[in-house]
Amino acid sequence: MAEKIEGSQSYVFYMDVRTPGKNYEEFYKRATEEYGAKYIRGRVSKVYPQGDKLVVRGEDTLIGRQVEVEADMVVLATAMVAQPDAAEVARRLGFSYDANNFFTEAHPKLRPVETNTGGIFLAGACQGPKDIPDTVAQASAAAAKICALFSKDQMATDPMVSIVDESKCSGCLLCKPICPYKAIDGKKITERVNGKVLERVVATVNSGLCHGCGACTVACRPGALNLKGFSNEQILAEVEALCL
Numbered sequence: 001m002a003e004k005i006e007g008s009q010s011y012v013f014y015m016d017v018r019t020p021g022k023n024y025e026e027f028y029k030r031a032t033e034e035y036g037a038k039y040i041r042g043r044v045s046k047v048y049p050q051g052d053k054l055v056v057r058g059e060d061t062l063i064g065r066q067v068e069v070e071a072d073m074v075v076l077a078t079a080m081v082a083q084p085d086a087a088e089v090a091r092r093l094g095f096s097y098d099a100n101n102f103f104t105e106a107h108p109k110l111r112p113v114e115t116n117t118g119g120i121f122l123a124g125a126c127q128g129p130k131d132i133p134d135t136v137a138q139a140s141a142a143a144a145k146i147c148a149l150f151s152k153d154q155m156a157t158d159p160m161v162s163i164v165d166e167s168k169c170s171g172c173l174l175c176k177p178i179c180p181y182k183a184i185d186g187k188k189i190t191e192r193v194n195g196k197v198l199e200r201v202v203a204t205v206n207s208g209l210c211h212g213c214g215a216c217t218v219a220c221r222p223g224a225l226n227l228k229g230f231s232n233e234q235i236l237a238e239v240e241a242l243c244l
Helices: 025-034 086-093 132-150 215-219 232-243
Strands: 011-014 038-041 044-050 053-060 065-071 162-164 184-193 196-205 225-227
Touching: 011 053, 038 053, 162 196, 215 225
Parallel strands: 011 038
Antiparallel strands: 044 053, 053 065, 162 225, 184 196
16 A cells, blocks of 8 residues: 555554465565554454544454554455355366365376366466466466467377276166266167167266276176276286285
């Protein structure tokens, strides 16, 4: 305020002051030392008009006294919350979100702008409260990831993905809601049984979306789903070899 309005005086009521970003302590020191902002530790109990002023009543816990400040303008620091439909968007696209409905990244250090679903990236306040420099830096990182994808004619994927044995699949599709990456869907196939042509539904796996977590193989009751390289027969063979 003092930078924009010469001769003004700012008062800040607070309970705890935190400067979590890199070099953010400089903003706090600059406000107190250069611009003379006064920080009052305590909560505001009441704000009411008095003439052409606004009176802010609160407590200074450091001196144990009630204080009143006559102000021309009062700014309330309200909480930042996620969009009301953020959780529904995350569920539809198949990536995770936290208890406050902010989207969560795949890994805070190794993959800070990626989600668990390939091709979906995060930038800005959808991931949590951020200021402009952090948002711009994250958006630049997400754009670089996307440009890296578009620069290739072909994409390398993990070969260890789930496959469906259509002869065993009963078409129950219990595996579909289990998949966290939305990689499983149903399809219709035509078979000849006892001279008759029958049409039925079986599960199908999108190998581009599958991450090989193996959750669907556990949920498959008829055992039609297997993970390449870790099929039921291979796992049982390893167990038998260890027991011999």
